[in-house]
Amino acid sequence: MKYIDEYRNLNSAGQIAESIAKITRKPHTIMEICGGQTHAIMKYGIEELLPTEITLLHGPGCPVCVTPAEVIDKAIEITTHYSTILCSFGDMIRVPGTENDLSSARADGGDVRVVYSPLDALKIARENPDKEVVFFAIGFETTAPVNAMSVVQAKDLGTSNFSLLVSQFLIPPAIESILGSGRSQVSGFLAPGHVCSVTGCVPYEVIARSHHVPIVVTGFEPVDILQGIYHCVKQLEEGRVEVENQYARSVRYSGNQPAQKLMAEVFQPAARKWRGIGEISLGSLTLREEYAAFNAEKRFGPVRYSETDSELCVAGQVLQGLLKPADCPAFGQQCTPDHPLGAPMVSSEGACAAYYKYQSNSRTSIHKAKS
């Protein structure tokens, strides 16, 4: 496929890996934010190509993983207690809520449908005017514009049987939270290229400056990721701190302005819980008052957040780069893709699922990685 195959060329990847080895003098810990990048790193064995001085940590960029169990419980309640059609991205279906997941709700008779886009869910609402149709609107800034577009269109079309169960998160506050925790070992970041295609590089300038960390906006193919690492290592070795854009074929410096406008029209920042991590100040999005009519929580009652998460699953620490998946005692034991205890073992972007699938390609433990 044009614009994909070139960036999967393993010769080019090897070439960049050599360049990285040439410039690396000191140890560096680099975090890729996005779970899609984590999967590519594991799939192509990218860590194995790097000099041992470089440790990669995996970040919180998996919306399925950070959606609180209580929001999944709400989705299950909506589909089992009310006569509704609940539409969701496929990734969410097997993620455990407090007790159940959406696939068991479906087995119990709930009408749960997998869609590719919220605009498809809106179409289902228009075809079923006598039913309430709820879209489980999870995502980061990449997905916020299309989720926003679905309610803007619903409003324009007068489709009143459509609503969103919103579980939207923002990346820059999550990076701030990781850096501000006092426990972070991260010396540089690869920022997620598709999030930045929407937001641009600007929100990352402040973080780079105030925390003195290099940030390289990076794509998703092996050549992209290795180039992102190269730029990040180069800055670290030279003592520079900048926001660089490796993924300029998609990311403009100030981002996609129509998409930003759309997001801002429909959503506003709020403090909400991230699964396993806790509340992050202004780290989530909720619907603005003007679109409250399309808020599923207004129709079916609000999500009730609790304080505690399951104790066995250490996903919160994995998502903040404090542990690697194989450091979790349950990894591959009580927790497998067939019997997941936490979301990162289910999601196609979850770090635990990536380690499980591509185990042999990894420096599996954070302890081993450092020794």
Add this chain to the structure above:
Amino acid sequence: MCLAIPGKILSIEESNELFRSGKVSFSGIVKEVHLSCVPDASVGDYVIVHAGFAISRLDEEEARVILDYLEAE
């Protein structure tokens, strides 16, 4: 989730801005894609598509820079 892939615009339905959409080919698999947030994209251009929605127009110059750089090494 943030998976987004490049596809080539084959045709554009010029309706009102809110519903601007078109047919986009992903190596021969053709899908309907919403195009309102890439107003500068026209037929023949590549766009990056996420959940049926184009989030950016792919800049062919920038795409080439990286690959040329590798060849020159």
